Amino acid sequence: MKPFKILAICFLIFSCSSTELVKNWKNPDIIEYNPNKVLVVGMTSNLKARQKFEKQLQEEYISRGIEAVMSSDFFEPNFTSEKKTEEELRALEGDLIMDGFDTVLFTKVIGVEDRIIYKKNYDGFDSTHRRFTEDYLMYQDAFYNEDYYEEYTVYHTETAMYCICPTKDRELIWKGYIDVMDPQSINETVNDYVRLVIVVLEEQQLISLKTERYTPEEEAIK
Numbered sequence: 001m002k003p004f005k006i007l008a009i010c011f012l013i014f015s016c017s018s019t020e021l022v023k024n025w026k027n028p029d030i031i032e033y034n035p036n037k038v039l040v041v042g043m044t045s046n047l048k049a050r051q052k053f054e055k056q057l058q059e060e061y062i063s064r065g066i067e068a069v070m071s072s073d074f075f076e077p078n079f080t081s082e083k084k085t086e087e088e089l090r091a092l093e094g095d096l097i098m099d100g101f102d103t104v105l106f107t108k109v110i111g112v113e114d115r116i117i118y119k120k121n122y123d124g125f126d127s128t129h130r131r132f133t134e135d136y137l138m139y140q141d142a143f144y145n146e147d148y149y150e151e152y153t154v155y156h157t158e159t160a161m162y163c164i165c166p167t168k169d170r171e172l173i174w175k176g177y178i179d180v181m182d183p184q185s186i187n188e189t190v191n192d193y194v195r196l197v198i199v200v201l202e203e204q205q206l207i208s209l210k211t212e213r214y215t216p217e218e219e220a221i222k
Contacts, residue, residue: 154181
């Protein structure tokens with residue numbers, strides 16, 4: 001699937017969403033991918049957001065006949081309280097393989113940015129200004145009106161899919177960079193993010209279409 005087609009599809013579906021796909025990459029050696037057992041990992045200190053995010057992705061996989069496990073259910077309670085060494089993570093990977101996992105879907109925040117934008121057409125003037133007086137009247141609030149500006153926060157995130165198949169090279173399959181715009185609600189943000197990730201994975205043939213009807217938790221679709 002060509003990148004511009006995915007971007008077009010996502011723009012149509014998520015133009016009013018709190019999430020935006022910035023770019024994504026797929027391993028060119030992989031045409032399609034059919035995981036059997038997936039570990040879903042959301043790296044955040046916000047336990048509520050992590051559990052909700054992992055749960056919704058788990059449900060998406062299960063609805064497609066794919067076994068999926070939340071990291072919050074798989075890891076020991078104290079797993080994330082201390083830094084891990086490379087040796088410890090390799091041991092964890094070995095445990096995952098022994099338990100039948102072949103895929104890890106890993107999401108994390110990689111940056112936070114505060115932005116300020118001008119509010120367009122603040123006083124409702126026509127957008128075409130032929131004279132200095134019109135232009136000045138349009139934008140004079142910039143000197144004294146705090147409502148002239150809008151401040152918001154953008155969270156830059158990354159979701160990556162890794163193969164940990166014992167009979168294949170352990171490699172990166174797909175990576176997507178997604179911006180989350182000024183999140184106000186955990187429910188809304190998680191719902192938008194998961195929907196966006198699933199649409200892209202379907203278009204990239206990295207997750208199958210749903211095999212059965214599945215009704216998500218009520219709060220997930222509010």
